[in-house]
Amino acid sequence: MRNISILEGINRALVDAMEADESVLILGEDVADPEDGGVLGVTKGLSTRFGEHRVRSTPIAEQAIVGAAIGVSLGGYKPVAEIMLMNFTTVAMDMIVNHAAKLRFMSGGQTNVPIVIRTMTGSGFANGGQHSDYLEAWFAHTAGIKVVAPSNPSDAYGLLRSAIDDPDPVIFIENLPTYFAKGEAPESGHRVPIGKANIVREGNDVTIVAYARMVQEATAAVEALAARGVSAELIDLRSIAPWDREAVLASVQKTGRAIVVHEAVTPFGTGSEISAVIHENLFHALKAPVQRLGAAFCPVPFSRPLEAAFAPDAAAIEAAAASLLA
Amino acid sequence: MRNISILEGINRALVDAMEADESVLILGEDVADPEDGGVLGVTKGLSTRFGEHRVRSTPIAEQAIVGAAIGVSLGGYKPVAEIMLMNFTTVAMDMIVNHAAKLRFMSGGQTNVPIVIRTMTGSGFANGGQHSDYLEAWFAHTAGIKVVAPSNPSDAYGLLRSAIDDPDPVIFIENLPTYFAKGEAPESGHRVPIGKANIVREGNDVTIVAYARMVQEATAAVEALAARGVSAELIDLRSIAPWDREAVLASVQKTGRAIVVHEAVTPFGTGSEISAVIHENLFHALKAPVQRLGAAFCPVPFSRPLEAAFAPDAAAIEAAAASLLA
Amino acid sequence: MTNRTKPGTTTLVGIYRRMALIKANDERSRKVIMTGRLVMPYYSPRGQEVIPSAISANLNDSDYICTIYRGTHDMLAKGVPLKDLWAELAGRVTGTCKGKGGPMHITHPKSGVMVTTGIVGSSMPIANGLAWSSQLKGDGRVTIAYFGDGASNIGAFHEALNLASVWKLPVVFVCQNNEWGEHTAYEKATSAARIADRAASYSMPGIRIDGNDVLETYAAAHDAIGRARAGDGPTLIEAMTFRFHGHIFGDADAYMSPERKAAAMAADPVPRFRAWLIEHGHAGEADLAAMEAEIDAEIDEAIDYALASDFPDIAELSRDVFAVEAA
Amino acid sequence: MTNRTKPGTTTLVGIYRRMALIKANDERSRKVIMTGRLVMPYYSPRGQEVIPSAISANLNDSDYICTIYRGTHDMLAKGVPLKDLWAELAGRVTGTCKGKGGPMHITHPKSGVMVTTGIVGSSMPIANGLAWSSQLKGDGRVTIAYFGDGASNIGAFHEALNLASVWKLPVVFVCQNNEWGEHTAYEKATSAARIADRAASYSMPGIRIDGNDVLETYAAAHDAIGRARAGDGPTLIEAMTFRFHGHIFGDADAYMSPERKAAAMAADPVPRFRAWLIEHGHAGEADLAAMEAEIDAEIDEAIDYALASDFPDIAELSRDVFAVEAA
């Protein structure tokens, strides 16, 4: 099967979803073709193919974007709203958290908000403190919203199709530095169920839980560990809310050791939740405390050596695993 | 010493801080006396005493409020901005998270943002889904910002004075249902250091970590447990970011058991962080896994019986402790 | 006023019925809270009856509204049934939202009440989306976004009006200018002399009307709704009115000038329009008295129904969070 | 233009020096990135030189500015030293922000550059606060908030202009209308024919000027800054200009009409003003050539200095997060 990039996987998922269902819409800054189909071309070709009534470029106004997505979904559509970078969700938090996440509950189930919010982030491109944050823990802490973060083209395709199918709001997190990472192309129509992790590699000594770009770092770490005779099991979480407790707990039951890796800062991050749940459920099976590996507790720095040291990398993951097994 | 309410404690802290330091300012919706000193009168008397140039009512525009606070602090002042309810921080997240929290770091230490954001929340007043959320975990997950949540008048006074003294931004969380709860009046000038917990009650069998209104519920639970012969240690965290690891770890080292209680929803809440850190540090000392007690994973419901069942109460805390000791 | 925008007797009496219902319902609400029969935050719309009553006379059931915490009048005028409404206020499972939303979040799609929000400014961006759905479907529906004068200073207002104009959406933005945002007077918060003037920022028609005048409000709504239905885009209507009571039940209004308030109450639009109807031969005193008695009875019945209904089961906490209940 | 607002030779030449510096610095920036000597996101201000150059001629060192990711021109015009700037762009410890902020977050209080932001719209609410501090102190300082045309559609713009007007703050809002917000054309995003017209929503003077015309820009800034200093409140200036290059370095501009772009570049304001200065006897060709050579040398020196400087220590990750470094 031919290889495609994550960016292409996303583009195809949008094309196929729009083709399959007339109610699927796209809105966001620069998303239509007169605007180049997005600053990085993720939505390229869509407005030409499906019309600018279904693929609409918007003003720079994230509250208006998410509000329009919510409203049009109440009117029966399935909009995919793009918030260019995850840090820009900060100007739309009211719409996302107080409205999109809550309308189903507050209406007693009468209305629902089947929207997808695609957003992108990640350190490594020298974009500095206001363009690179991972904020998934905020949304995961919000009842009524789902959060996914694929690490390869096929999952990107399959999770986005599932997110669009989903009757509830989903935050779909893309990673800038791996947009052009290649991988196996999915079959058209492929779905990755939300809430289902992927066991990337089986192993017996330690479980490594990661998602998004950290899966690449963890993969390298797992290979290095294998060379050292350590058999690590790598779980690509893919969905953060809800996350696949069964898969993680089954793995740690087997290995007795776990490391959770993410690019967000460590304190109060998703690693804390996963660590707490593992400890609660496998108190006696654990051979060592769960380790959390997240970014340094600071804003994302600009300077190259600082940025390089900011998020966990393969070496840090390998070292953490080695220390757990020591 | 005479008793005062939490609301009075806050009011006094503001009066004393403004009296002591001309650079202390107040801004927010309805905060000045022509507007009644706030809808609940928390800032009553201040504009009359210190002038409307120092105590300014604002338009309903939380981005403008926090932005003005940031800017005036860059100009050398120490503003205390009121965001009436914690859910309304959602319209000002950019200003709080991308700017207030980051300017010191991004400027390489040249500028700092010594602001306090006072905000109020809490279930129990039938305010429904958009007025009662505890969102402290979001801010605690943000490098560059501190978070405190007092549970009594003296701590409210002392923490607010410390927050105003602090050279960095502090979110000061008030609780609506306990505004009129009485307690010992602090001495004028009293400070509660940020990051320092309060051991409300010493005990040997189990550690209960709580903050804000949950301290009242936990206090009742501790009394009920004492009646059953269980000696519980109650820690009022007071500061959530940074939180007092030393105090919590020392206590759990002694008791071997811990429960963390908060009113925010459990998943990805502050309880997860505290649980993870306890497990990491006291893996061998723990007799049972740390228990997390938070609100039901849903928006705050309106209907009285639902709202009553939403957040943890004394009975739930007591039951959790009993189950840990079983 | 052109003939086209002059309502006939049935319409006028229908508007009055809405107004009388809102007024009676408000009076009962305050009494029910005062006597402790119900506990809820209550934002009285008393004094603002004309606006949604005259607007709704131009709307179909299938048209949408998005309103705010204060919007009981907007909901009743749009047709939310009293029983469902009261059961929600009482937090009962028979309520519009099974008791889970409460007064600030009444939702009743059958009567077109799609969103009620407690966040200042947030009705507008969502209204745009509903209007966009109508534009896509070509279903001819119009969406009304209700909001207050204070809300015209928040970012969402600006973003929403700009988008609505650029996309030419079938939405009408109705600012109920009651001169106060909580305890803060209009002038202290709002830099525009008239909110209607802000429409120019969006190349959108903007009109300030006497929102306590039925004919003027009806005509402005008729024009704006007609424009929206015809595909000619959004309108901003600033309807001047006055809030008779405190911001929220329990607020003693110390910040208001007693004279101004007394004058506004003396000009109460409800009895005024009632008298006008009789004077102009649209209705007789006896007809209206009978209508009012009927309304009172309906409210009684609704409250009884509400208070006799069950509370929702605690299991409701985990329902409606997502489509599929978490295990 | 009154005599009062007509700049003299020194001022005019000073404005040109700023413009020439910005242009040369931009050209070097693009070359340095192209040749791989530096890696950074770069938002070229080429074509927009006049605006901050003419404005800064009306400012003191102690006046404040808040600017945006594109604002290298605003910073240079306000006086950020080249070495400190380049060292920051290179991520070195000798940079304005020890390399921690980078191009989008240049801060240099000594020259009044208080905030540089990457979030559209956010320069304005913070500028208000700085202006409030001046109002409180009575220090006569003025704050300039720079932003783009696209930013005039976001909520923060609206909230900030309203507050500034209600509080009569000494702030000037300068919209650099370069006709594009990223890849989106002005008309597709903005419902007002002129952004300056939006000032009416805030009872604030609003003026659209040719931002590529030095004398017009100088005069408008002079008036607005004078009003602010005198305590007469804020002004909105919409300065028309054009962005010569893509939104960000690497953007090929496919969305732009090549003719429009060619026309704008043909009307390059920098050589145009240079010729005007000579023509009107304010400077000789040789003087300006010498000045330009001097600028080139300064830039060379700054780049060399930057690239020879050390990177910050990894320990910087835990510094400047809070006043006191966490253990």
Ligand SMILES: Cc1ncc(C[n+]2csc(CCOP(=O)(O)OP(=O)(O)O)c2C)c(N)n1
């Ligand atoms: C974003 C936000 N900020 C503050 C509040 C608190 N609040 C509730 S109502 C209100 C006043 C709104 O005034 P206006 O828009 O004039 O509407 P009115 O209440 O007069 O109908 C305020 C400040 C809120 N609900 N949301």
Ligand SMILES: Cc1ncc(C[n+]2csc(CCOP(=O)(O)OP(=O)(O)O)c2C)c(N)n1
């Ligand atoms: C809140 C927010 N949304 C989106 C972006 C992405 N973005 C960066 S620059 C830009 C265009 C801004 O256009 P304009 O205000 O006209 O300024 P210009 O770049 O033309 O100088 C956009 C959309 C952002 N930085 N912040």
Ligand SMILES: [Mg+2]
């Ligand atoms: Mg009002």
Ligand SMILES: [Mg+2]
């Ligand atoms: Mg622009």
